[in-house]
Amino acid sequence: MHRRIYGLETEYGVTYSLNGQRRLSPDDVSRVLFRKVVAWGRSSNVFLENGSRLYLDVGSHPEYATAECDNLYDLVAQDGAGERILQSLVTSAQQQLSDEGSRGSIYLFRNNTDSAGNSYGCHENYCTEREEDLKRHEQFLIPFLVSRQIWSGAGKVVTTASRGTHFGLSQRAEHIWESISSATTRSRPIINTRDEPHADPEKYRRLHVIVGDSNMSEFATFVKVGATCLILSMIEDRHTILRDLSLEQPIKAFREISMDPFGDGHCKVRLANGREMTALELQEEICERVEAYVVKRDIPGDQLEALRLWRGVLTQLRVDPLALADRLDWVAKYSLIEALRAKENLPLTDPKVQLIDLLYHDTDPQRGLYHRLASKGNLIRMVDESSVQAAVTQAPETTRARMRGAFVRRAKEKNRDFTVDWVHLKLNDQVQRTVLMKDPFKSHDDRFDRLLNSL
DSSP, X not given: OOSOOXXXXXXXXXXXXXXXXXXXXXXXXXXXXXXXXXXHHSSSEEEOTTSOEEEEETTTEEEEEOOOBXXXXXXXXXXXXXXXXXXXXXXXXXXXXXXXXXXXXXXXXXXXXXXXXXBOOEEXXXXXXXXXXXXXXXXXXXXXXXXXXXXXXXXXXXEETTTEEEEESOSSGGGOOEEEESOSSTTOEEEEOOOOOSSOTTTEEEEEEOOOOOOSOHHHHHHHHHHHHHHHHHHHOTTSOOOOOOBSSHHHHHHHHHTOTTOOSSOOEEBTTSOEEOHHHHHHHHHHHHHHHHTTSOOOHHHHHHHXXXXXXXXXXXXXXXGGTTTOHHHHHHHHHHHHHHHXXXXXXXXXXXXXXXXXXXXXXXXXXXXXXXHTTOSOOSSOHHHHHHXXXXXXXXXXXXXXXXXXXXXXXXXXXXXEOSSEEEEOSSSOOEEEOOOTTOOOOHHHHHHHHTO
16 A cells, blocks of 8 residues: 555643643643634534544543545645644633633643653554554564654653653653553553554554654654655565564663664664664664665655655764754754753753753744744745645545535535534434545545535
């Protein structure tokens, strides 16, 4: 499967404070935040005109799930649209609280941990063939996912009993406990196997990857999803012989790599066959095999571009990681922190350092350090802002999401009662007309046209 459906689910952290003092609980501020959403659809769990899903997850985390995409540029735009939609809710809720006499500010963070040590995720979903081989995932995909944090990690100042305070690559490293399982919260795995395909269950599965950090960087999002798609194509191709790169202890390796941001060679992880490799060496070997694989195959151009960018990052990591501050979140954040520390002679434990660590993920375009860097042209973008703004109201044109978005828009315009999920479009009238859309690759359907025209 070279043309693939994929999407991102991003959970956001939210708080309401004045001068550093919390004024409302996360549950209370989330309820205010979603008042406008409830007005849209009489629920805090809604599908939007761009085909996406917006809802409150466990722990009062606002969550945005992109519409189904089959193009990496569309995915980056749809992902950015979610942040813009949520930030508009923040603006509205801020005004409501002010009108009610409350003093404080709402902060919405696109990160993965809070001050209490809780973790929330950025989950990647990939449509895969039903007859997938988890053994091949263990041999090739998991080593890739464990080691890719050297370029996809969001970075975090971490304090542990064994290492004290240090700068780590991944915000999720201390919160993942298994390689593959059906759990999501109590014992988080790298890959979640819960079988919810949101498509024809006889043909497709949904690979649910929950190990990744929430990336502010569009570049990192583009490359991590594109590279994963290519690896999945190799795994599904039974004629491709994969070298067994299974890790002896994947979770231990994940944490050790996170604690070695510059990959100086001292941190080597052990493979199941006894071989030892650094994370960069693992990435280089996997990338080399992907490059060989695509030569004689009809691979989409956006995935080939992701491969080119991936190779460029690996080359630069070996030469000078700090030169990647315009592409990688952890490097951009590390550079900000080290500049402050050098200027004011601060230890990593200083509250000012912790503030930079957090504000990098602030979604407010004026406060957020990522957004301030991006506005100055200091970070590479994969799509322009007009594409992101268009994605706020427009679904991807080449997947099932096109029909869902058009149905939601028309039903709202006609003030019709309706129910929508990933595979169903239903009018709640006397006839109870329903269109079942089991093929996520299909963007047009005569049954849908008839339903839409009947509104």
